Amino acid sequence: MGVPMLYAVLQNFQTDAADSEAIMHHILICIPAYQVLAAQALLSLCPFNTWSSPLKKSNKIRAHWVLHLCAYTMGVIGSVIILSSKKKHFETTHGRLGLCCLTITPLTMLTGLLCLYAYPLRRFCPVKINKLIHVVIGMACFACSSAAVCFGFDKEAFRDWMNERVTNGFIAFTGIVTSILLFNPLITVFRLIYKILNRDCQ
Incomplete structure (x- = not known):
């Protein structure tokens, strides 16, 4: 996380596509949002996570949605900053x-809210199916954010600032960390599918 933020501060962005300060603020806000807060939101529910494992289940869930909400708020702010300074978007x-992250995240939050009230709503949607949908959408959102970071690294300006090997290393490292972070949710998905297939949907 530190390297792209250092890059944002030190680099003088000479581009007609967007304002230099807007690019800097976009990086400084979005990187912590998606790579720190969103990652910690995922880890908060992991049974092996250091800081959240002593917490009660209710507090883990509370930490999960608070971190997720903070990440999304920062992500929106960072995106609005860059969008307002550019004439052409999403090229x-x-x-x-x-854009996928901004689109998917509200769905993640909505399904998360439904998970909080999954038991009263079980007549309309079984609890485990509700949770499965939330986890899958959440994984997709986090994977999109990590992929966006990787394609940010892949930009010519960043490659020129670092070098080819280091940039490729950052991309590989981001991919590895993302895979590790998604491992526990993936196990949860398989577990839920197994239970659903065994008609244990209550």
Whole structure:
């Protein structure tokens, strides 16, 4: 996380596409939002996570949605900053993936809200199916955000600032960390599918 933020501060963005300060603020806000807060939101529910494992289940859930809400708020702010300074939007893969994040995240929050009230709503949608939908959408959102970061690294300006090998290393590292972070939710998905297929949907 530190390197792209350092890049944002040190780099003098000479581009007609967007204002230099807007690009800097976009990076400084969106990187912590998606790579720190969203990651911690995922980890808060992991049974092996250091800071959240001593918490009660209700507090873990509370931490999960608070972190997620903060991440989304910052993500929206960072996106609005860059959008307001550009005339053309979503022309790059980085931008399109960012748009996907902004689009998917409200669905994640909505399904998360439904999960909180899953038991009273079980007549309309079984609890485990509700949770499965939430986890799958959440994983897709986090994967999109990480992919957007990787395509941000892949931009020519960043490659020129670092170098090819280091940039490729950052992309690989981001992919590896993302895979690790998504491992526990993936296990949850398989567990839920198994229970659903065994008609244990209550």
